[in-house]
Amino acid sequence: MEKIVGLGKWAVIDIETTGISSLEDSIIDIGFLEFEGTKLARKFNSLVQYDGELSYFIQKLTGIKKKMLRQAPTLKSLLPDIEELFGYNLVAHNADFERSFLRPFFDKIDDGSTREQFQDSLYFLALLFPEKSSLNLESFIIDFNIAEKEQHRAYSDAIDLLKVMLTAVGVVMKRPVQYATLRSQFIAYGLAQEWFFSFLTMGEDALYQIADAIDYNLTESVEHFLEKERNLQNSKNVHLATGSVDKAFSGENIKKILQDSDNISQTLPGYKFRQAQVDFALRVGQSFKNKVHAIIQAPTGTGKTLGYLLPAMLFSKSEKKQVLVVTGTKTLQRQAQTKDVPAALDILQIKEREFRSSFLIGASNHLCELAFRQQQNDGDMLKATRPFEERFTDLYFEMVFFYNQHAGDDNFIAVDDLPYLFKKKILPFKKRTDELAVDYRTCAGKNCVYRQACSYLNGLINAQDADLIISNHAMMFSWPKSLPMPEYVVVDEAHKLEKETTSAFMIDVTSEKFHQLLESITHNYGIGSLYYLIANSKEFQDDATAIIEKIRNSLADLAPMIKGGVEELTESVELYFKKLPKYTELYWNEVPMFTKESSNDNLSVAILGQLDRLQSYLKGVEFIFSPYSSQFQFENFDSDEKKMAYAKFEVFIEQVHDLMVGLEHGLNAKEGYCNSLKYHQEFGVALESAPINVGKIISEQVLARSAAAVFTSATLGNVDGTSGGKGIEWATGYLYADPAKRFKTGLFLPPVFDYKNRTKIFLCDDVPSIHDNSFVSKTLKEAIEIINALEGRSLILFSSKARFEVAREILIGEFEGKIPIFIQGMGNNVVDDFKKAPMGVLLGMEVFGEGIDIPGMALQFVFVDKIPDLRMDHVINVRREFYEREIGNEFVDYYLSGRTRSLQQKLGRLLRTESDLGAAMIVDSRAKNWKGRTMEQFISLMRPYHIQRKNIKDAKVEIIEFITKINQA
Template identity: 25%
Template sequence: MKDPQLDSSQLDAFLKDAHPRTAFSAAGILSGLDGYEFRPAQIEMASLVWEIMERGGYAVIEAGTGTGKSLAYLYPAFLLTLKEESRVVVATHTINLQQQLIEKEVPFLPSVTGLPVKAALLLGRGNYLCRRKLVFYRENLDKLPAGLEKDFHRVLASAENGRGCLEQMGYTIPNELRGLVVSEAETCLRGHCPYQEECFWVQARKAAFEAQIVISNHYLFCADLAVRRHHDFDDDRLVLPPYEHVVFDEAHHLETVAAEYLGLRLDEGETRRFCERLLHREGRWGMGWLSSLRERLLDKGKDLHFLQQSIALLESVIIPGLLGLEEALNVFFRLLREMKDRLAAPEALEAEESFRFTTDLQQENPLLAEVVEHINVEGENWVRSLSQLVDTLQEEEEMTEDAVFLAEAARYFNGLREAIPLVLDGTEEDHVHWVAVERRGSAEQTVVYRVPLEVGPLIHEYLYSNLKSAVFTSATLAVGEDFTYFRERLGLDQIHPAERKELILESPFNYGRQVLLLVTGDLPAPDAPGYTEEVCKLLPGLIAAAGGRTLLLFTNRRQMKEVYKQLAPALQEEGYTLLVQGEKPRNLLLKTFLSSPRPVLFGMDSFWEGVDIPGPQLSLVVLMRLPFRTPSEPLFQARWEALQRAGRDPFTHLSLPEAVIKFKQGFGRLIRTKKDRGAVVILDQRICTRNYGRVFLSSIPGGKLMKLPAARLAEAVAEWVE
């Protein structure tokens, strides 16, 4: 991978002049470029990243908004690929940041150095179109569900123009169509596919394996890590190419994503789609695969014995067997939901949250155990019969596609059989188990989880031992000036202190001039009777003072709905555009907010971060309460108990640091550029009345802090934003 244009002496000279401290300085090679801005914090970050990559080790860097952290890690990564034959993987949480890196930041590097940069973007497989599926529906338009033909032709035109990545199309396709045309492991013919050489997924992976810098995301990275956990680090089943250096941007999300991929999940919706895809004549995929296989056998089969054997096995064993298993799976998830409704705490039911269990549910419920045994035994028989059919189909060249698909179906169901007893055994001390009912659009699905209690030790064992360097960066990693919480969550506390470095870089923004931070101590406590009513009296004045242009951040869906219900009639009558999380897709809510003259957005968890609205369109952020996690959340509850058993204070070591980091994210929604100005109002008296309030305030970059009676908050906002 080393660039052949430079010999060793030229390379040494280039690297000497291109050291980050020189390159990012006011007279450095970056200074002549359009948009260059001298940023001391960026120099500090780039220098540390280069040091860590060059000598090996770990860096944790909190870099405030406006630091220019993307280039501060991409530039050293590029230098490293010049110096040695290495590959650097950059993993972000959001696809938006991935796109920014590959489209804006990476092209910046050749203009700086005069040298080509071999970089590639790699998303998850489901983000790429499948050419074989596109050809099928192009030739069988009648197989498309009603109303999708126009969107299909738009997608087809994009593919024919070489744009096979959904995120690069510039528009969003309907979910129903997406499920029909994207690449999937279970339907991929691999080497048997006539379109393999043109496959968008294959091309994306090939580009990644040839690249020096691979731009990925946390989900794909952790999915790949889960494979590495059970196989060799260089196994050919891996998605990502071999690497020894990694940069995690938006690193405060990494633990959550890692827990998801290093655990197990049984999803009612997923198993239903599996059965629907194989069986049913109506549904998202049209006629089910098994239901239509008989027609294909009659059409393509030439050998009479082959036909009789295959059709008999299909009609007498495989289809009836899967129908029975489908019913058993429906009963399985229904029983889990009934147990959740019967055993969960009342507050969990009201919040439609989760039921954590610490026993083996099969021992708790004999009927559930009976259903599980049925799924296991009959599932094993069904997989054996399906595998027999696969062996028969493989003898006919024209039935290869069916053989590959059904072999993958057999592997999926075997995995399901193996996972069921694992997720139901809640007695494991190192895992947390819970049942949840989750909304998917208008439908509700039952999901059962088995998640590691701590992912840090797993990441340390399966990732760090195979790396030369790792950089973790985000605008929100520290509590005050302390990284202890982040270190422990990601297993970095197991790294020798001499091998890791930590750095906090302040934002270049002048928060004292740009932000008015208002707190009040004379509201009821957030859980006290009367709090919502008092807040509803205050909010219209605050919103009017900012001329709309307000983001209201909640931690409780029920409270958000109640506040909206009380405020909506009057605010709408006064001409405000009210937007509520959950009523429309997130991107559409933000688009409407940006285009409306007097918008007010009611948001929860996902709106505490990732909202980037520069300029006066966002002038007021209201934090309804300090974002402490709900105590009944299963993983949080289990970690709280584990800290208690270890003799550590769970509030100090878990609840408070987690809330502070979330608080910093919410505060950070307001100021995105040096020209922004606005107010942040905190309607939680605990910021003033509890000792830990100082921890929250000391963790944000500043602002003009004023403690006022609640009745004077609107006046202060009006004076500040005018």
């Protein structure tokens, strides 16, 4: 038997509590498995007596009922069992939670001997599976086929966590190179003393002994996971449909291909020919062929993605022109690259090697291995004396680069894929992420020894030769200089462009940016690189020490002034906002930025003075460094080290410059921009300068550079574009294009589904105000009758967290044990579970309702707690005025159509296939005040949905009748 070194006495532990605060909430369930080495020494599982109120949510989450707790042993009587763990290694997932509740018990018995050590499996599992963005326990439980979900009971979760850890090590042991790398890097980063290293290296026999002790079939689980991985790999090699397909780029041929249901359904089972899809594809083809821009609304069910991919691919092949497809989100971008493009190739009978598609994301979303290795050369990274979080961070990135070296072109880990939890919780992790994000200027390109596995460089190389580039909205505005932007473009999810353009062109100054600058000054980020350059430069050789000393002293004077200035500003802005009647601690507060001329109170005058002072401090920083920014030239450096050092220094200088530009803009509004001052209890101050005419920007940045750009979405205006479409023409820049360069009108394809006969949508305004305490209970009372009549099949959406939480308690209290309830945030797969359940209720927040796809009988009723609002940012108000002045009727085209578009997205859940049917109830007392014309415009914008105004009780009766009658038929 292998010798067990270092496991010692340990336990896997989990608790359930009445809430998340260790000061206010109580433990109600505790479970652990105690080990000595590989020997299971004790199992412990007990509920804990509790007489207080237990929310329905906790009861639902854990399955623990109030009466179970009344009969349970008291915490006092259980303490001796818990206290026996004093001095143990206590393994828990996200262990901060367990630590906060359990530590006080151990504190009380602290006799000076070795204390318990909480070991967080989050860190351990992240090192073994760096490709996983979500590290919650349930995602591992599901991935490893241990259970269908997390039980949220202490003992079973502790067992499941142990199974997860065993499987994780078992899987990694089957990958010898990764396993060896991991072990050697644990040692290299000074982490071999950590308890988890003992667990990782305990050896196969020991691993299986532990598995046997808990009756766990480890071999089967490891094999199952590896098999799943192999299958996933194989599924990427899309089967080539049989037959022959003409590759000509012509309208006739596109029609013929889409009419060939037999061919397409070999790749997309269930495919049905749709005229709307042909019309869509033909318009894309015409746009490219005739070099004219187009706008196309393609309602749900049109088959939009295939509709643009087929003509785009045929065009690219036959005309030898690159086509760019931009999606709304990076998730959709990955989906296009990994599923939609391979499917389209399959349909067209084109082999992957004959058509090159490339996946392009921004430089700063890639990770630079050379930068990582150069930091290691500093020697500091391997010091065992560094805090655990720093060493963990670097080992984690080591494993990320190991993964990226072996991943395919589309599977690499990007900055966006790194676990959000670490970015938020671990400061060195966030810092390292920023440092390693690729800066195109520092890339050593063909001189880099890591270039072969570099996702950034490979992305650019692939894009250069690609027939089709798949990218995202944000990239259009930060296109790599080294790569010509394709002249033929399809912009999907075009209704989101306004938001993306606003953030891409926003100029801002925030407390966070000032704190980052102070961090850089304190830790010499970028400044240290300048010292290195000065010390190694011929020009400064004799004076290097004196110069560096002078810079240090000047910064030492300025940094406290900047810090004090930011604190002063934050205090004044806080006072200013807290005087406003609408001040809220929950969200950002915002006012139009005042100027010297418009400020008429002491506080605003003080704020302007403080901003002025900050500006002069920044000028001081700029003054310190200006001799060196002008002295050194990037291209004159003779080594990569010096180039990299200069680029790091430039990043620091840009940080200063960015703040200066932000302050300059914030204090003196630039033409075409509007300024606002914001305050948030948690995030501090923001001074924002936002572009007003986004359409003009897109016309200059995208349309002017393109031979043909196609903008498409399922929700641009109403059904035929007679209402709302003009707002999109403006927001996409279409309105500014030369009329000879665009189709005269947008193409608004007819709905694929029978909305008139298969939906009933009621707007009920005879309800309490949304701010009334009784709003949720009174409106849900009627919805509950519908849910009961349909025996579930309902999606309930609330637009605020407070209302969502009240609704959650009501719905669980009403339906628990009768109709399954699925709640957003409660588990990883709520939507899938809801779809699979024969009947259920799905509760979520407003935006949750826009991103889910539930075809069939599982969903027949949608409840929406209000007509969605536009975010009333200052820039939105200014845009409305601008639109009215320069373009047309802002109320219909911009304001109301923005709201109806969002509502249509939610109602879009009802009909996903031709045989679906459903009803919706939108409750909003504000609609009572809508004058006749407004209501007409709202109803018109909502078409193809037929909105009926009804009192809530009548609406309820009609919905029940409508659905039950059709279901029975």
